[in-house]
Amino acid sequence: MNGKGLVPAIAIILVSNAWLLTGAGFNRRGGPIQSIRLTERELALETEESDNSGVILRLVWRIPPRENIPTRPFGGVAFDSEKLKELGFDCSLSDENSPHFRLPPPREVFLALEYEGSAWQSWLKRLDESRAGNATPVSNRPVDAGEGVNPERARREGSRLFAMDASSSFEHLRRKYPDAGEYLIVRGLVRAGLHGNPDPITGKIVNPRWEGYVLGLLPPDVNVPLPYARELGRLPRATGGPPRYSVELHYGKTHEPWIGSVSVGTQ
Amino acid sequence: MANPTNRKEAQLSVDRIHVFRQELGRLISEGVLELTAEQQSRVESYLAVSAADLAARFDIDVSDSQKRISLGMRVLSTLGGMAFCAALVLFFYRIWGLLPTPAQVVILIGAPILALIGAEYVSHKERTPYYTALLVLVALGAFGLNLIVTGQLFNMASSQYFFLATGIFALTLAYRYRLRIPLALALVSLAVFFAATAIVSGGGNWAFFLERPETLIPAGLALAAVPSVVRHERTPDFPGVYRLLGLFLVFSAMLAMMHLGQLSYIPLARHTVEALYRALGFLGTGAAIWLGIRHGLVAVVNLASGSFAVYLFDRLITWWWDWMPRYLIFLIIGLIALLLMAVFRKLRTTTRGQTI
Numbered sequence: 207m208n209g210k211g212l213v214p215a216i217a218i219i220l221v222s223n224a225w226l227l228t229g230a231g232f233n234r235r236g237g238p239i240q241s242i243r244l245t246e247r248e249l250a251l252e253t254e255e256s257d258n259s260g261v262i263l264r265l266v267w268r269i270p271p272r273e274n275i276p277t278r279p280f281g282g283v284a285f286d287s288e289k290l291k292e293l294g295f296d297c298s299l300s301d302e303n304s305p306h307f308r309l310p311p312p313r314e315v316f317l318a319l320e321y322e323g324s325a326w327q328s329w330l331k332r333l334d335e336s337r338a339g340n341a342t343p344v345s346n347r348p349v350d351a352g353e354g355v356n357p358e359r360a361r362r363e364g365s366r367l368f369a370m371d372a373s374s375s376f377e378h379l380r381r382k383y384p385d386a387g388e389y390l391i392v393r394g395l396v397r398a399g400l401h402g403n404p405d406p407i408t409g410k411i412v413n414p415r416w417e418g419y420v421l422g423l424l425p426p427d428v429n430v431p432l433p434y435a436r437e438l439g440r441l442p443r444a445t446g447g448p449p450r451y452s453v454e455l456h457y458g459k460t461h462e463p464w465i466g467s468v469s470v471g472t473q
Numbered sequence: 474m475a476n477p478t479n480r481k482e483a484q485l486s487v488d489r490i491h492v493f494r495q496e497l498g499r500l501i502s503e504g505v506l507e508l509t510a511e512q513q514s515r516v517e518s519y520l521a522v523s524a525a526d527l528a529a530r531f532d533i534d535v536s537d538s539q540k541r542i543s544l545g546m547r548v549l550s551t552l553g554g555m556a557f558c559a560a561l562v563l564f565f566y567r568i569w570g571l572l573p574t575p576a577q578v579v580i581l582i583g584a585p586i587l588a589l590i591g592a593e594y595v596s597h598k599e600r601t602p603y604y605t606a607l608l609v610l611v612a613l614g615a616f617g618l619n620l621i622v623t624g625q626l627f628n629m630a631s632s633q634y635f636f637l638a639t640g641i642f643a644l645t646l647a648y649r650y651r652l653r654i655p656l657a658l659a660l661v662s663l664a665v666f667f668a669a670t671a672i673v674s675g676g677g678n679w680a681f682f683l684e685r686p687e688t689l690i691p692a693g694l695a696l697a698a699v700p701s702v703v704r705h706e707r708t709p710d711f712p713g714v715y716r717l718l719g720l721f722l723v724f725s726a727m728l729a730m731m732h733l734g735q736l737s738y739i740p741l742a743r744h745t746v747e748a749l750y751r752a753l754g755f756l757g758t759g760a761a762i763w764l765g766i767r768h769g770l771v772a773v774v775n776l777a778s779g780s781f782a783v784y785l786f787d788r789l790i791t792w793w794w795d796w797m798p799r800y801l802i803f804l805i806i807g808l809i810a811l812l813l814m815a816v817f818r819k820l821r822t823t824t825r826g827q828t829i
Contacts, residue, residue, distance in 0.1 A: 212593050215645045216586055219616060222638040223582050223623065230627035257563055259570030294676050305742030309735050311677030311684045393630060395678055424630040431626075432573045439570065462628045 234464065238456030240386045241466060242321060246449035248367045251438060252427065261430040261439045263453065263465075265392075265423050266365040270325035284369055285396065285418035293374055295398045297416040310398055312421050316461075317394040318371040318379045321387075325368035333361060363446060369420050372396060376461065393461050395421040425462070428455065434468040441470070481709045483531035490524050491535075532600035543601075550603040551654060554610025561611065562618050574626060581619040588612035589646075596650055609646050609655055616642050633669035633679040636662040651708050660718045664692040675738075685736055686729040693722030716773055720761060724780040727754040728787065754784045778817050785809065 252262040269284050287297045293315050299307045320326070367390070373379045376391055383389035402414035430438055434453075441450055454466035477483040497516065500506040508516070524535055534540040561584065569577055592608035599605065620635050640662030647656035668688035669679035682688065697719030700712030730736070730750040734743035741749070761777035764770070786806055793802050 211649055212589055215589055215612075215642060215649065218638065218642045218645060219582065219585050219589075219619070222616075222620060222642075223578075225634075226620065226623045226627070226629070227578070229629065233627070233629075258566045259568060260566065261570055305744060306740070307735055307743065308737070309684070311672055311675075311681040313676050314678050425628050427625075428628055429626055435570055462630070464628060 229460065230462070233458035233460040233462045234456075235459065238458055238466070240390065240457045241454060242387065242390050243452050243454045244321070244367070245452045246444070247363060248321070248365045249428065249453050249455070251441060251444065251451075259439075261435040263428045263430060263438075265367070265426060265428065267319055267367045267369055267420075267423065268365055269420065270320075270328065270368045270370060284420050285372060285398075287416035289372065290396075290398045290416050290418045293372055293396060293398075293418070295416070295418070297398070300400060300414055300416065307400075312395045312397040313374075314424065315372045315374055315394060315396050316376045316379050316391055317369050317420060317423070318373075318383045319390040319392060320368045320370045320383075321390060322366040323368070323388050325370060326366045329368075330361065359446070363449075369394070372420075390455075390457070391461075392457070392463075393424040395424060397421045428453075428463050428465060430465060430468075434465055437468060437470050477527065477531070479707060479709060480531045480533055483527045484533045487524050487527050487533055487535055490520050494520055546601075546603045547606075550607040551610065554607040554614075557607065557611045558614025561615055565618060565622065569622070577626060578623060581623055585612045585615035585619055588615050592646075592650065602650060602652060605650050606652050606654065609650055609652055612646065613639070613643055613655060613658065631680070633666050633673065633682075636666035636669065640666055647711075648708065651710075653710055653714050656711055656714050657718055660696050660715065664689060664696065664718075664722055667692040667695075685738065686726040686733065687737055687739075689722045689726040693719040693726065695719070697723070713770075713772055716770065717776055720773065720776055720780075724754070724758065724776070727757065728780075728783065731784070731787065751784070751788065755781065758784065778813075782810075782813055785813075 248266050249263040250266050252264050285293070287300075291297050294313055295310050296308070301307060370389075371379060371382065372394070373382075379389075379391050380386075383391070396418050398416055398418040400411075400414045401417045402411040404410065405412050438451060444450075451468060451470045453468050455463050456466045457463050477486050494517075497506070501508060501513070527533060528535050534543050565580070565584075572580070588608055588611040592605050592612060595608055596602070596605040617635075617639055620638060621631075624631060624635075640659045643655045643659035643662060646652070647659055665682065668682040668685070671688040672682045672685050673679050675685075677684070697716050699715045699719075705711045727750050731747055731754060734746035734750075737743075737746040739746050739749070758777045758781035762774055762781070765773035765777060786809075789806060789809070790802065793805075
């Protein structure tokens with residue numbers, strides 16, 4: 207057997223892995239650029255099927271409620287046309303029927319996620335007002351918050367992580383939100399589109415405007431390595447109640463997360 | 474008889490011997506040709522030795538039943554390779570939570586290398602590539618798993634470079650072992666990489682490359698043009714794969730753009746873009762049919778003819794659906810199908826005897 211023919215193929219495997227591992231090492235070199243401790247409310251334990259022994263935590267986030275913008279699919283509107291222009295979307299045409307209109311593909315941006323801050327307080331306040339009948343119900347359905355449509359359950363168990371702002375520059379967001387303990391800056395995807403209200407008679411969309419929403423975070427999940435995986439893997443499927451663990455999450459130079467520590471027990 | 478240099482040529486030679494033997498027997502039995510017993514014996518002996526020699530050198534099929542069995546083995550090796558890939562992926566996911574990260578990485582890198590060593594060993598032991606093809610598919614699956622799971626282990630966002638790496642890897646294996654399925658996988662991966670890179674260069678996210686279908690058109694054209702630039706003497710099956718996959722991407726993307734002008738990069742009005750792609754679609758399939766006939770590329774003629782028919786029916790339904798009775802639309806489509814069948818039958822006669 208002449209093994210020389212294998213050299214190019216094995217070289218591709220080794221170079222690809224070296225590229226990946228160097229990238230992972232570069233991300234973590236010099237320590238994290240931001241760290242935050244989150245609980246089960248924001249980092250949900252993914253209950254995998256029996257064929258998968260891995261443990262994954264899913265980042266759970268939501269959009270802050272806004273008075274003047276109605277709810278849209280995928281969790282509500284996050285950004286208006288000005289913000290979308292800032293993110294690089296071409297919002298020059300506001301008529302979908304215009305012959306030169308082009309639907310832009312989603313863009314990768316940085317998102318500022320506020321943890322247990324003003325958006326969370328405002329959300330609770332609106333919830334109280336809504337229960338007292340002083341305001342319209344909280345219309346902005348939480349995104350991936352795990353509590354379904356039950357606001358009381360959201361208060362007890364839902365995520366306190368709110369997508370507040372976006373930018374194409376990490377540094378810009380960090381300058382705007384310098385408190386790394388309260389604001390986590392992560393990569394995410396934003397989709398932009400034209401929306402408006404249908405005319406009750408003609409059915410045509412009137413006053414269409416550009417709106418953007420967060421499609422998801424990049425990456426959406428965090429892999430849990432050993433020995434933390436063993437501790438979290440023992441926990442049964444979540445059935446409600448106070449969070450059962452907290453996780454220190456680090457982000458590195460290339461904005462990829464990793465787990466710094468895990469503390470299991472009622473938080 | 475020219476000396477065959479590969480299995481495909483050897484198979485053609487044996488097939489010709491088979492046909493010649495049948496025709497010779499018919500001519501003799503009908504009295505058209507008279508050969509002495511000694512001449513018949515010499516011819517038969519020569520043909521038998523030639524066929525046996527080719528069969529021994531290239532392990533080809535010398536009878537129809539052998540051909541059917543070979544086809545079954547090809548299907549089985551592909552299905553077996555896919556099943557082994559699935560087993561590998563599921564087994565890894567079953568155990569990965571029990572392993573520390575360094576062990577996971579070592580297993581992920583080691584699996585495709587082991588499969589490769591197995592493919593190399595088997596390829597030297599067998600002259601027919603069935604087991605080699607199976608192990609090459611396993612190596613491809615293991616390499617894909619390697620890249621995806623390593624990215625997951627370190628929480629890296631996915632990127633289009635996955636398709637570049639798997640495309641080059643599959644291309645290397647395809648040429649190393651002269652296998653068409655790895656070649657097809659490589660070409661699809663490289664086309665996706667090209668389209669995804671185009672969308673990233675415009676600020677979009679790579680995963681939404683299908684929102685700009687026309688990026689697949691230059692990629693498909695480039696693939697279809699490869700056989701004109703690169704000679705494939707040792708791999709005579711490969712030019713057909715390049716042409717068919719390339720043109721399939723081009724014609725599929727054109728069909729999408731005929732309806733989705735708002736997804737175009739061309740700075741023209743949406744309806745103009747759609748009209749442009751309709752014209753290009755008919756012209757492109759017509760040109761491909763003409764080129765296919767001229768160069769004896771039967772598969773290209775078939776693909777282009779099929780695409781032409783799809784474009785035509787798509788247009789007819791779009792134009793007539795709202796104002797013509799449905800039965801009339803389908804009656805006209807049926808009549809047009811009959812007309813096209815007559816045209817394609819004529820094309821088939823034109824390309825008769827061409828083997829590519």
